Amino acid sequence: MENETIKGKQKIEMSFIETERARTVSFSKRKKTLFEDANKFATQTGADVGVMLFLPGGKPCSYGSTSIEEIIEKFLKVKLEHHQRDYAEGKSNVLMHKIMHPRSEIPQDKHMEGQKLSLKLRVEKIEKETQNSILVEHLKFDLNVAPEPEDEEES
Numbered sequence: 001m002e003n004e005t006i007k008g009k010q011k012i013e014m015s016f017i018e019t020e021r022a023r024t025v026s027f028s029k030r031k032k033t034l035f036e037d038a039n040k041f042a043t044q045t046g047a048d049v050g051v052m053l054f055l056p057g058g059k060p061c062s063y064g065s066t067s068i069e070e071i072i073e074k075f076l077k078v079k080l081e082h083h084q085r086d087y088a089e090g091k092s093n094v095l096m097h098k099i100m101h102p103r104s105e106i107p108q109d110k111h112m113e114g115q116k117l118s119l120k121l122r123v124e125k126i127e128k129e130t131q132n133s134i135l136v137e138h139l140k141f142d143l144n145v146a147p148e149p150e151d152e153e154e155s
Helices: 020-045 068-100 110-139
Strands: 050-054 060-064
Touching: 020 050, 020 060, 050 068, 060 068
Parallel strands: none
Antiparallel strands: 050 060
């Protein structure tokens, strides 16, 4: 007994469980433990906790300290509010910059500016070429050739 060492909890190598039956049993055990831990966390902290899982066959199962629908709705509402606040903050930062520096432009990415300028020059070049070719087509005539008289029908 003196030579034996106690190893305690051993780390299990994470890999895909090949057999479907073993995978289903493992899922069931782990799901139960996960839901128990979520319940314990919600009880100890007073937080709204929700866990959603999908069985390998696609069937959904969930745990919620309150209803899972309420938790999802609350989550999406808060996320939307954060998104709207961040958007409003960004707009107000731009406006503040314009107010504090009225004669300066908001700095933009130099690479994008270069691409924009290049594209603008290409468009102007194409417009000039198109305009020139249209003018040339309208003005094409040969001064060395006399116009042919129109044939009059004999009556």
